[in-house]
Amino acid sequence: MLNFTLRRLFAVIPTILVLIVFSFYLMRLAPGGPFTSERPLPPAVMANVLERYGMDEPLHVQLWSYIKNIVLYFDFGPSFSQKDRTVNDVIAQGFPVTLTYGFWSAIFVLVCGVPLGIIAALRHNGFWDYTMTGLAIFSQIFPNFVLAPLMVLLFTLSWGLLPGGGWNGGQWQYIVMPAIALGTSYMAGVARLTRGSMLEVLNSPFIRTARAKGLPERTIIIRHALKPALLPTLTYMGPVFVYMITGSVFIDVFFSTGGIGQDFIDGAYSRDYSILLGLAILYSLLTFALTLMLDLLYAWIDPKVRSSMG
Amino acid sequence: MTSASRRLKSREFADAAAEEMITSRSFWADARGRFLRNRMAVFSVFMLLCLVVFALFGHTIAVWNYEEIDWAVLGQVKTEGGPSLENGHWFGVDELGRDLYARVVQGTRTSLMVGFVAGPLSVMLGALIGAMAGYFGGRFDQTVMGLYTIWISIPYIIFFVVWQAFFGRSLTQMIIVIIIVNWTAGLLIVRGQVMMLKNREFVDAARMLGMSDMAIIFKHLMPNVLWVVVIYTSLVIPEVIMAESLVSFLGVGIQEPNTSWGALISEGARTMTFGTLWQLAFPAMFFVIAQVSLFYIGDGLRDALDPKER
Numbered sequence: 001m002l003n004f005t006l007r008r009l010f011a012v013i014p015t016i017l018v019l020i021v022f023s024f025y026l027m028r029l030a031p032g033g034p035f036t037s038e039r040p041l042p043p044a045v046m047a048n049v050l051e052r053y054g055m056d057e058p059l060h061v062q063l064w065s066y067i068k069n070i071v072l073y074f075d076f077g078p079s080f081s082q083k084d085r086t087v088n089d090v091i092a093q094g095f096p097v098t099l100t101y102g103f104w105s106a107i108f109v110l111v112c113g114v115p116l117g118i119i120a121a122l123r124h125n126g127f128w129d130y131t132m133t134g135l136a137i138f139s140q141i142f143p144n145f146v147l148a149p150l151m152v153l154l155f156t157l158s159w160g161l162l163p164g165g166g167w168n169g170g171q172w173q174y175i176v177m178p179a180i181a182l183g184t185s186y187m188a189g190v191a192r193l194t195r196g197s198m199l200e201v202l203n204s205p206f207i208r209t210a211r212a213k214g215l216p217e218r219t220i221i222i223r224h225a226l227k228p229a230l231l232p233t234l235t236y237m238g239p240v241f242v243y244m245i246t247g248s249v250f251i252d253v254f255f256s257t258g259g260i261g262q263d264f265i266d267g268a269y270s271r272d273y274s275i276l277l278g279l280a281i282l283y284s285l286l287t288f289a290l291t292l293m294l295d296l297l298y299a300w301i302d303p304k305v306r307s308s309m310g
Numbered sequence: 311m312t313s314a315s316r317r318l319k320s321r322e323f324a325d326a327a328a329e330e331m332i333t334s335r336s337f338w339a340d341a342r343g344r345f346l347r348n349r350m351a352v353f354s355v356f357m358l359l360c361l362v363v364f365a366l367f368g369h370t371i372a373v374w375n376y377e378e379i380d381w382a383v384l385g386q387v388k389t390e391g392g393p394s395l396e397n398g399h400w401f402g403v404d405e406l407g408r409d410l411y412a413r414v415v416q417g418t419r420t421s422l423m424v425g426f427v428a429g430p431l432s433v434m435l436g437a438l439i440g441a442m443a444g445y446f447g448g449r450f451d452q453t454v455m456g457l458y459t460i461w462i463s464i465p466y467i468i469f470f471v472v473w474q475a476f477f478g479r480s481l482t483q484m485i486i487v488i489i490i491v492n493w494t495a496g497l498l499i500v501r502g503q504v505m506m507l508k509n510r511e512f513v514d515a516a517r518m519l520g521m522s523d524m525a526i527i528f529k530h531l532m533p534n535v536l537w538v539v540v541i542y543t544s545l546v547i548p549e550v551i552m553a554e555s556l557v558s559f560l561g562v563g564i565q566e567p568n569t570s571w572g573a574l575i576s577e578g579a580r581t582m583t584f585g586t587l588w589q590l591a592f593p594a595m596f597f598v599i600a601q602v603s604l605f606y607i608g609d610g611l612r613d614a615l616d617p618k619e620r
Binding site: 013018019022023025026027030137140141142143145146148150153154158249250253254264268269271276277280283284287288 | 456459461462463464465467469471474475476514547548552555556559561562572573575576578579582583587594597598601602605
């Protein structure tokens, strides 16, 4: 188990390095940059600016000092477009916001998706089953960028129940719509997956045995069927949470929550390399951390996986 | 006697069964029959064809061009710019006084083009690489899988930004960058299938006859995984349309005055607070029709092709 964890952790390091090198060159080799504008700067000023940010040196030297700063000081460097702010500042300010509503959105996905899937499986081809299928289709055709405007239209413009954007220190009114808009499609996905695996488990021999023993249906479902049925859902939640955090770019922009998604898009517009790269690294670190955590959790639940890990 | 058993004993059924015995049917003919019996899927194909016709010939009945500004309504879009039959703006006008009907036609054209060109091409690319990785295994497989892990952890918006800095924001470039971002689509599933198939006798036989590896992949393995590729393509096309829409929504998509569903929806969402709801409603409606149709077509294809479903 420990062995497995360590091996996975070491595998992350080269992957992140390749990611940094690849993205770094990709962005630097593209024409234009953070200091290109309609009216070009005088060459002397340009040279000064480039020197100030260490961009006059050859690329591999810059890359080396960039990686060194991250490893030694966890310093992602200054932002090119936002004066007097470092990438660390940007992350420290925006990331908690994204994490907060991302967390609530994940809760929403689990709390609504899992029971819905289980009920749909228990009432196979019944009312709840069809309701859930309908919901799944609904969420597929109303992606968050259609859903979010519709929600604002209803809850803010028509009924005036919830604020249509902003963050305001994270009061619950400001979290509700971003969390739901972000989570709906994944909620349907979780429900569909849970339904499928629950149906499969309910048709398996050990459940038949339990039924034959005369156990009450409630015990069968809660004690025997639930755990194996939730395993696929669990594996699915890892990527989902990552997608939710990275997919939150749209939510940040639309609801102006002030999360990192907004900075990411701004960075993209202004060609702010350090912000783009810093956030890309943050996103992928998050991906790896979550996948690893879920693998461990999976091993903890499923003894078969545990033994195969060695 | 239930209706089912009555049907089983009927004359027509006996005839149909006899006929089925005589004409041997291939897998694909079988699948086609199953697909055509799925009413929802067939209706969805019809709806999609309508959208294609709309995209191809819709401009011929438009009164205005999609880039033309109607100076008569500009400045009073809210009061005069709504859908009306008199001035030829059937869907109203957008914020800049351009005819929304013509713009929706243009947007439909762009989005469908992106979906139906970029979607299949990226699945093909992924399937080819996946088949090779699965067939050759070893170091090549490890490299591909390593690249895959890195690739999916890079936020894809970076690619759009960087690519545009290099080559601009035309439709062709959009399609190319989507293919590049999505080369991982279909990779894992085809790789798994090929790994399963490559040890079967017919592959051994082909190798013994002296066929080259690539010939085996193309002539013997690919036809056997074609059903997976078809199902997967039907899932990727709506995803690609959605990705394009999202990117356009965020403002790093297709260049004005060309437009897409995403760009139109984003304009509509931005202006809905002013009460010009038609600017959101019409593009969203077309988007939703396309997504619903594609969903049911994908569903029908899965039911028709997946051997597990039979």
